[in-house]
Amino acid sequence: MDGVRNRSWFWSERSTRGAVPGLVLLLALGSACGARAEAGRIASGFVLDEARNRLGRPAGAFACPDPAAPLVDMARFRSRYDPRDPTQSRVDPERERAEAARGSRLASFGNTIAHLSDRAVTARPRDPEIARCVLRHLAHWAEAGALLGSATDNDELGRHQAVMTQAWQLATYAAVLLKVGPEGLDPGALARTRNWIGQLARSVVAEYAADNQWSRHGANHLYWAGLAVGYAGAALQDPGLRDFALRALRRGLADIDETGALPAEIARGSRAAIYQNFATLPLVALVRFGDANGVALSTAEERALDRLLAFDAALARDPAALEARTGVRQAPARDRSSLAWIDVVLPRLRGRDPARAADLEDLAARFAARPAWHAFLGGNAGLVYNPADQRPER
Template sequence: MKLFIPLLLALAMRTTHAAPACEAPPPAPIDIEANSYYADANHSVIDPEKRARNIASTKPIESFLSHVARDANGRDAACALTWLASWGERKAMLGKLSSEQAYYVRKWTLSGMALNYARVKPQATPAQRAAIEGWFKALADATIAHADAKKGARNNHYYWEGLAVTAAGGVTGETRYLDWGRKVLHDALGQMAPDGALPAEMERGVKALHYQVFAATPLVMMASILDIRDPRLETLVAFTVAAAADPSGIARRSGLKQEPADSREVTTLYNRHAGKPSPPAGQALWQARLGGALDVPNPLEHLQ
């Protein structure tokens, strides 16, 4: 892509010291053990003990993604590819999933791996591409199967599934994954209230604002990857950013004081896609699930 050379330079400039030696990839988990950690029906009150147990059980996967993201964002591209190919060859995360939370972990990880792989794909060997992209396709197929089998409300989890599959489609060139992601995005915009609120997220009690932001984030990234420009996206982003700045509207809507939420990821991704200047972030934004450094455009993004 035409942005590849400048992106590599930008990423390289972020690393001011020599990269450490590439460690051997960790063992590939075939199964995923994870548990829900909320104590109420609205999934708004966290049980600390359950949360700690979930963090401990998913740490190997979270650490893997974090390491790959750092390497893909300028530290050591070859190491990122080695790690991804190692887990790809072993078909990691395609075994037994213990709970819905395990499915959440898998989709967030696929999203991050595909978006980080996009940064280093041009440096992959043919064997690495085959191992990584074949694995991503298997993960995307499993994600679609799980999503399509679920009935009822579509919420932030569906949107993150959409981003995971869309990103996999972007790096593998499989149009069926891009088409499925486009369906998810249009479903989300069709569910949205006229003012930009996402109804399922408004039902999350004190975390309604948090989940509005969390749900909007994959939607704006999907819109950029798919090069979709829809006035409803502007409404979604405007509502989300305004609510993060002043939660009183959602507090009145929900009847509950809202936990604070940071909408800078939404603003950065959407404004770049829409050709709008973003306000200074104050500090560099980093999210491994979204490809690492958000101030450096991802090769999959379609920019104005």
């Protein structure tokens, strides 16, 4: 295993060339950083108590829906994009149809438990029935070994797609488990669910511990892998998973170019704006994860983050500059999912950069970006990251 790690982006000198100082520091002194963080609990970055205090209301009558049938088989994965398209922005209808059933099933399960976990967060007083319902769904999939079957029965691209599906779904599952908390839950079902989440997290980590085109390339896949594993680290109180997430954060901040763009994302043709936003979301959530765990960004990293936010804000207002840069008209990227990163990062900015915070507040209002909902963040992102700016549901 050590030989594999020495070739990966985690440990190689290659990954530090041109990196910001904070990335080099983390790679060189990772054990020292980890030791400091281990003094306390690993935090998710969610502000659940504030959310319940500000937005809580009686839960009312509740009936737990039946869990969906678990999806176990991860074989025969194919990306929905035409493999002949170098920008990976042109959807192949046949490939999309081939994955539609599996994708729909995963989305249905993820969306259901995300909505349930939102309801759990806003229940005041806390309603243990909602939390038990969420665990019932998760434990049902855990006991079946969902998402763990036959992932190796793919070609290299299919295997990576299967692993990234594990990562995106893991982000949802770990986030909702964090949102409901362990109080009043069945210890056996909780232990089985945590074990399953750990298996998914280890599968994702293994993909990036090897030397392959994705560990070298990084981009939004790595950032989402980092966030998913970070949430799992908080759910399981696992320092190794926390440290994987922090390395992904450092790598992502080092990827931001001098204009604030993420080069791999703006190379995605007509979907460049969509992918710039999609990659920003896990990065800012990882920043909040780092903040919650006492990990400060370097000056260079703070500047990179500011460039990213400035670029994304300008892009939301007018995609013309990106269209000139890419040479292609951009698909719309102003919905509440694309702009969910605003509510994730806003509380961090208020004390550091009030002008930037006001600018993003204006964007959120202009494009009706609330509630900022994204299943991969476990549901209502504004609820758990920025409850001060959310309105109670009626």
